[in-house]
Amino acid sequence: MGNAVAQPANFFNAIDAVIVCTGVALFARWLLSTSLGREALARSKPRRNCMALSLPFGIFLLWLSLQFTAVLFGDGRSWQSLFVRNVVGVVTSLATVGVMLAVAQLAFARGIKGLGLRLRTIPQDLGGAFVTLLAVWPLVLAAMGMTMRITRMRFGPDYQIPQHEALKMITATPAVPLLVILVVMAVVVAPIVEEMLFRGLFQTMIRSHLQRPWLAIIVTSLLFAAIHVDWSHWPSLFMLALGLGYSYEKSGSLLRPIFMHAMFNGISIAAVLTQGAPGA
Helix, strand or coil: CCHHHHHHHHHHHHHHHHHHHHHHHHHHHHHHHHCCCCCCCCCCCCCCCCCCHHHHHHHHHHHHHHHHHHHCCCCCCCCHHHHHHHHHHHHHHHHHHHHHHHHHHEEEEHHHHCCCCCCHHHHHHHHHHHHHHHHEEEEHHHHHHHHHHHHHHHCCCCCCCEEEEEHHHHHHCCCCHHHHHHHHHHHHHEEEEEEHHHHHHHHHHHHHHHHHHHHHHHHHHHHHCCCCHHHHHHHHHHHHHHHHHHHHHHHHCCEEEEEEEEHHHHHHHHHHHHHCCCCC
Protein backbone atom coordinates (compact mmCIF):
# COMPACT_ATOMS: atom_id res chain seq x y z
CA MET A 1 0.00 0.00 0.00
CA GLY A 2 2.88 2.33 0.88
CA ASN A 3 4.53 1.73 -2.50
CA ALA A 4 1.29 2.46 -4.34
CA VAL A 5 1.17 5.88 -2.70
CA ALA A 6 4.86 6.64 -2.98
CA GLN A 7 5.20 5.91 -6.68
CA PRO A 8 2.67 8.53 -7.89
CA ALA A 9 4.17 11.06 -5.46
CA ASN A 10 7.67 10.36 -6.79
CA PHE A 11 6.38 10.60 -10.36
CA PHE A 12 4.83 14.03 -9.76
CA ASN A 13 7.98 15.21 -7.96
CA ALA A 14 10.07 14.14 -10.95
CA ILE A 15 7.75 15.97 -13.34
CA ASP A 16 7.92 19.09 -11.16
CA ALA A 17 11.71 18.93 -11.15
CA VAL A 18 11.86 18.65 -14.95
CA ILE A 19 9.48 21.59 -15.37
CA VAL A 20 11.44 23.78 -12.95
CA CYS A 21 14.81 22.89 -14.52
CA THR A 22 13.44 23.62 -18.00
CA GLY A 23 12.06 26.93 -16.80
CA VAL A 24 15.35 27.91 -15.17
CA ALA A 25 17.21 27.08 -18.39
CA LEU A 26 14.78 29.15 -20.48
CA PHE A 27 14.98 32.09 -18.11
CA ALA A 28 18.78 31.94 -17.99
CA ARG A 29 18.92 31.85 -21.80
CA TRP A 30 16.61 34.88 -21.93
CA LEU A 31 18.82 36.81 -19.49
CA LEU A 32 21.96 36.05 -21.50
CA SER A 33 20.41 36.90 -24.86
CA THR A 34 18.84 40.19 -23.73
CA SER A 35 21.67 41.68 -21.61
CA LEU A 36 19.79 40.80 -18.40
CA GLY A 37 16.53 41.99 -19.93
CA ARG A 38 17.72 45.46 -20.87
CA GLU A 39 17.41 44.78 -24.60
CA ALA A 40 14.39 42.49 -24.42
CA LEU A 41 11.86 45.16 -25.40
CA ALA A 42 14.14 47.43 -27.41
CA ARG A 43 12.11 46.85 -30.59
CA SER A 44 8.64 46.59 -29.07
CA LYS A 45 6.30 49.17 -30.54
CA PRO A 46 3.75 51.11 -28.46
CA ARG A 47 0.10 50.61 -29.35
CA ARG A 48 -1.31 53.83 -30.79
CA ASN A 49 -4.49 54.89 -29.01
CA CYS A 50 -6.49 57.89 -27.82
CA MET A 51 -7.54 56.54 -24.41
CA ALA A 52 -8.07 59.01 -21.59
CA LEU A 53 -6.13 58.36 -18.40
CA SER A 54 -9.36 57.64 -16.52
CA LEU A 55 -10.82 55.18 -19.03
CA PRO A 56 -9.27 51.92 -17.70
CA PHE A 57 -10.23 52.92 -14.15
CA GLY A 58 -13.80 53.55 -15.27
CA ILE A 59 -14.06 50.13 -16.90
CA PHE A 60 -12.49 48.55 -13.81
CA LEU A 61 -15.18 50.12 -11.60
CA LEU A 62 -17.84 48.99 -14.06
CA TRP A 63 -16.53 45.42 -13.86
CA LEU A 64 -16.52 45.48 -10.06
CA SER A 65 -20.05 46.89 -9.99
CA LEU A 66 -21.35 44.22 -12.33
CA GLN A 67 -19.58 41.50 -10.35
CA PHE A 68 -21.20 42.79 -7.16
CA THR A 69 -24.64 42.14 -8.65
CA ALA A 70 -23.87 38.41 -8.58
CA VAL A 71 -23.81 38.54 -4.77
CA LEU A 72 -27.46 39.60 -4.82
CA PHE A 73 -28.51 36.25 -6.27
CA GLY A 74 -29.20 33.58 -3.64
CA ASP A 75 -27.88 33.21 -0.13
CA GLY A 76 -24.66 31.39 -1.14
CA ARG A 77 -25.32 28.49 1.24
CA SER A 78 -26.33 25.78 -1.24
CA TRP A 79 -24.45 24.68 -4.34
CA GLN A 80 -27.46 25.71 -6.44
CA SER A 81 -27.18 29.26 -5.09
CA LEU A 82 -23.43 29.34 -5.74
CA PHE A 83 -24.05 28.01 -9.24
CA VAL A 84 -26.49 30.84 -10.01
CA ARG A 85 -24.07 33.42 -8.59
CA ASN A 86 -21.26 32.16 -10.79
CA VAL A 87 -23.45 32.05 -13.89
CA VAL A 88 -24.34 35.68 -13.23
CA GLY A 89 -20.63 36.37 -12.73
CA VAL A 90 -19.83 34.83 -16.11
CA VAL A 91 -22.58 36.87 -17.82
CA THR A 92 -21.49 40.17 -16.23
CA SER A 93 -17.84 39.44 -17.06
CA LEU A 94 -18.73 38.79 -20.69
CA ALA A 95 -20.70 42.05 -20.70
CA THR A 96 -17.53 43.82 -19.51
CA VAL A 97 -15.61 42.15 -22.34
CA GLY A 98 -18.17 43.52 -24.79
CA VAL A 99 -17.67 47.04 -23.42
CA MET A 100 -13.88 46.72 -23.68
CA LEU A 101 -14.09 45.47 -27.27
CA ALA A 102 -16.27 48.46 -28.17
CA VAL A 103 -13.85 50.84 -26.46
CA ALA A 104 -10.85 49.26 -28.19
CA GLN A 105 -12.53 49.49 -31.57
CA LEU A 106 -12.96 53.23 -31.08
CA ALA A 107 -9.83 54.14 -29.11
CA PHE A 108 -7.09 52.04 -30.73
CA ALA A 109 -5.55 52.56 -34.13
CA ARG A 110 -6.80 49.58 -36.20
CA GLY A 111 -9.45 48.82 -33.56
CA ILE A 112 -9.30 45.46 -31.80
CA LYS A 113 -6.42 44.41 -34.05
CA GLY A 114 -4.48 47.33 -32.63
CA LEU A 115 -5.32 46.03 -29.15
CA GLY A 116 -3.67 42.76 -30.16
CA LEU A 117 -6.59 40.47 -30.94
CA ARG A 118 -5.78 38.70 -34.21
CA LEU A 119 -7.06 35.19 -34.86
CA ARG A 120 -4.29 34.37 -37.33
CA THR A 121 -1.68 34.51 -34.56
CA ILE A 122 -3.38 31.87 -32.37
CA PRO A 123 -0.98 28.98 -33.19
CA GLN A 124 2.22 30.95 -32.51
CA ASP A 125 0.65 32.61 -29.45
CA LEU A 126 -0.20 29.24 -27.93
CA GLY A 127 3.39 28.08 -28.32
CA GLY A 128 4.81 31.38 -27.12
CA ALA A 129 2.51 31.42 -24.10
CA PHE A 130 3.62 27.93 -23.08
CA VAL A 131 7.33 28.73 -23.38
CA THR A 132 7.01 32.05 -21.53
CA LEU A 133 5.00 30.43 -18.74
CA LEU A 134 7.70 27.77 -18.36
CA ALA A 135 10.35 30.49 -18.02
CA VAL A 136 8.29 32.43 -15.46
CA TRP A 137 7.29 29.34 -13.45
CA PRO A 138 10.51 29.15 -11.34
CA LEU A 139 10.07 32.84 -10.42
CA VAL A 140 6.49 32.20 -9.29
CA LEU A 141 7.61 29.21 -7.21
CA ALA A 142 10.49 31.22 -5.72
CA ALA A 143 8.06 33.98 -4.73
CA MET A 144 5.77 31.39 -3.13
CA GLY A 145 8.69 29.93 -1.21
CA MET A 146 9.86 33.36 -0.05
CA THR A 147 6.35 34.25 1.10
CA MET A 148 6.01 30.95 2.97
CA ARG A 149 9.35 31.46 4.73
CA ILE A 150 8.51 35.03 5.79
CA THR A 151 4.97 34.21 6.95
CA ARG A 152 6.19 31.24 8.98
CA MET A 153 8.77 33.44 10.65
CA ARG A 154 5.94 35.81 11.54
CA PHE A 155 3.07 33.43 12.35
CA GLY A 156 4.83 30.20 13.30
CA PRO A 157 6.27 27.10 11.59
CA ASP A 158 2.85 25.50 11.03
CA TYR A 159 1.41 28.43 9.09
CA GLN A 160 0.00 27.59 5.66
CA ILE A 161 -0.73 30.14 2.93
CA PRO A 162 -4.52 30.19 2.48
CA GLN A 163 -5.80 28.54 -0.67
CA HIS A 164 -7.40 30.79 -3.26
CA GLU A 165 -11.17 31.03 -2.69
CA ALA A 166 -11.97 29.67 -6.15
CA LEU A 167 -9.69 26.66 -5.58
CA LYS A 168 -11.30 26.06 -2.18
CA MET A 169 -14.72 25.98 -3.80
CA ILE A 170 -13.54 23.75 -6.64
CA THR A 171 -12.05 21.17 -4.29
CA ALA A 172 -14.97 21.30 -1.84
CA THR A 173 -17.97 21.13 -4.17
CA PRO A 174 -19.65 17.75 -4.74
CA ALA A 175 -21.83 19.17 -7.54
CA VAL A 176 -20.65 18.72 -11.13
CA PRO A 177 -22.59 21.73 -12.54
CA LEU A 178 -20.96 24.06 -10.00
CA LEU A 179 -17.54 22.53 -10.67
CA VAL A 180 -17.95 23.08 -14.41
CA ILE A 181 -18.99 26.74 -14.10
CA LEU A 182 -16.15 27.42 -11.65
CA VAL A 183 -13.60 25.92 -14.04
CA VAL A 184 -15.06 27.85 -16.99
CA MET A 185 -14.84 31.07 -14.97
CA ALA A 186 -11.25 30.42 -13.87
CA VAL A 187 -9.78 29.04 -17.10
CA VAL A 188 -11.74 30.92 -19.77
CA VAL A 189 -13.62 33.97 -18.53
CA ALA A 190 -11.25 35.41 -15.91
CA PRO A 191 -8.14 35.31 -18.17
CA ILE A 192 -10.00 37.09 -20.97
CA VAL A 193 -11.47 39.81 -18.74
CA GLU A 194 -8.37 40.42 -16.64
CA GLU A 195 -5.90 40.43 -19.53
CA MET A 196 -8.04 42.75 -21.65
CA LEU A 197 -8.39 45.11 -18.70
CA PHE A 198 -4.92 45.05 -17.15
CA ARG A 199 -2.61 44.30 -20.05
CA GLY A 200 -4.78 45.60 -22.90
CA LEU A 201 -6.05 48.83 -21.32
CA PHE A 202 -4.05 49.66 -18.20
CA GLN A 203 -0.63 48.65 -19.51
CA THR A 204 -1.21 50.32 -22.85
CA MET A 205 -2.41 53.54 -21.20
CA ILE A 206 0.50 53.59 -18.72
CA ARG A 207 3.06 52.96 -21.45
CA SER A 208 1.53 55.72 -23.59
CA HIS A 209 2.08 58.21 -20.76
CA LEU A 210 5.43 56.98 -19.37
CA GLN A 211 7.01 55.90 -22.69
CA ARG A 212 8.85 53.07 -20.93
CA PRO A 213 7.58 49.52 -21.50
CA TRP A 214 9.24 47.89 -18.47
CA LEU A 215 7.94 50.58 -16.11
CA ALA A 216 4.44 50.11 -17.55
CA ILE A 217 4.71 46.34 -17.02
CA ILE A 218 5.84 46.78 -13.39
CA VAL A 219 3.12 49.29 -12.50
CA THR A 220 0.42 47.17 -14.15
CA SER A 221 1.72 44.05 -12.39
CA LEU A 222 1.46 45.82 -9.03
CA LEU A 223 -2.14 46.80 -9.80
CA PHE A 224 -2.96 43.26 -10.92
CA ALA A 225 -1.56 41.69 -7.75
CA ALA A 226 -3.23 44.27 -5.51
CA ILE A 227 -6.78 43.51 -6.68
CA HIS A 228 -6.50 40.01 -5.24
CA VAL A 229 -7.80 39.91 -1.68
CA ASP A 230 -5.23 37.67 -0.01
CA TRP A 231 -1.93 39.57 0.42
CA SER A 232 0.04 36.33 0.81
CA HIS A 233 -0.52 35.66 -2.91
CA TRP A 234 0.74 39.06 -4.06
CA PRO A 235 4.44 38.20 -4.61
CA SER A 236 3.74 35.14 -6.78
CA LEU A 237 0.98 36.95 -8.70
CA PHE A 238 3.33 39.88 -9.28
CA MET A 239 5.93 37.54 -10.79
CA LEU A 240 3.29 35.93 -13.00
CA ALA A 241 2.03 39.36 -14.05
CA LEU A 242 5.54 40.43 -15.09
CA GLY A 243 5.58 37.48 -17.49
CA LEU A 244 2.10 38.31 -18.75
CA GLY A 245 3.00 41.95 -19.35
CA TYR A 246 6.28 41.08 -21.03
CA SER A 247 4.64 38.58 -23.35
CA TYR A 248 2.16 41.27 -24.44
CA GLU A 249 4.79 43.91 -25.12
CA LYS A 250 7.16 41.49 -26.84
CA SER A 251 4.61 39.85 -29.14
CA GLY A 252 2.09 42.67 -29.56
CA SER A 253 -0.62 40.05 -29.21
CA LEU A 254 -3.11 40.12 -26.32
CA LEU A 255 -3.88 36.47 -27.00
CA ARG A 256 -0.49 35.45 -25.64
CA PRO A 257 -1.04 36.67 -22.04
CA ILE A 258 -4.62 35.38 -22.20
CA PHE A 259 -3.34 31.89 -23.05
CA MET A 260 -0.63 32.14 -20.37
CA HIS A 261 -3.16 33.16 -17.74
CA ALA A 262 -5.53 30.36 -18.76
CA MET A 263 -2.72 27.78 -18.64
CA PHE A 264 -1.61 28.96 -15.19
CA ASN A 265 -5.14 28.75 -13.78
CA GLY A 266 -5.73 25.39 -15.46
CA ILE A 267 -2.51 23.94 -14.03
CA SER A 268 -3.41 25.23 -10.54
CA ILE A 269 -6.83 23.60 -10.73
CA ALA A 270 -5.42 20.32 -12.07
CA ALA A 271 -2.86 20.27 -9.25
CA VAL A 272 -5.42 20.58 -6.46
CA LEU A 273 -7.80 18.12 -8.08
CA THR A 274 -5.19 15.42 -8.76
CA GLN A 275 -2.88 15.86 -5.81
CA GLY A 276 -4.82 17.81 -3.25
CA ALA A 277 -1.90 20.22 -3.01
CA PRO A 278 -2.42 23.66 -1.53
CA GLY A 279 -2.99 26.11 -4.32
CA ALA A 280 -1.60 29.52 -5.03
